[in-house]
């Protein structure tokens with residue numbers, strides 16, 4: 658719907674999520690119509706259950722319907738996705754909104770190397786998972802980085818479960834450490850996925 662173009666808080670399409678231990682929130686919109694919708698992500702940081710302008714943590718407002726926001730390692734709590742009708746020539750229109758939230762602790766990292774890792778030195782670690790009962794494809798994420806920025810690199814993990822469960826594929830460790838650099842790493846893994854697609 659056409660909303661007040663100067664006030665994203667008037668967004669007529671909103672969706673609420675409770676987030677706990679998430680590694681990623683990723684939201685995108687698109688439309689087959691010639692409209693301009695914008696995307697906002699709001700975190701209820703004061704915990705009062707009310708979305709406020711000061712709580713906006715991400716926005717995407719290009720002059721089309723194709724928008725995308727993502728937040729890595731979001732704080733726990735209540736979130737709202739606002740889709741703002743900036744320019745809807747016919748007053749109402751349709752769009753797709755895809756929300757991907759990766760959370761949970763179904764992925765476990767173990768056998769991590771202790772101490773410093775020299776550049777260009779491969780190191781092995783073990784990733785185990787708790788497979789959901791339902792056969793399907795599940796997205797997870799492993800963060801790798803120095804202790805001061807543990808989410809510096811994110812490695813997506815996809816687990817496909819079948820009737821007979823295959824072994825988990827090895828997770829490649831990005832080899833981006835420059836020559837001579839010593840990298841202290843921490844590993845944090847999250848898994849589980851919520852994806853929905855809504856058309857209104």
Ligand SMILES: [Ca+2]
Nearest residue numbers: 701705707708
């Ligand atoms: Ca609030």
Ligand SMILES: [Ca+2]
Nearest residue numbers: 694695719721
């Ligand atoms: Ca837009």
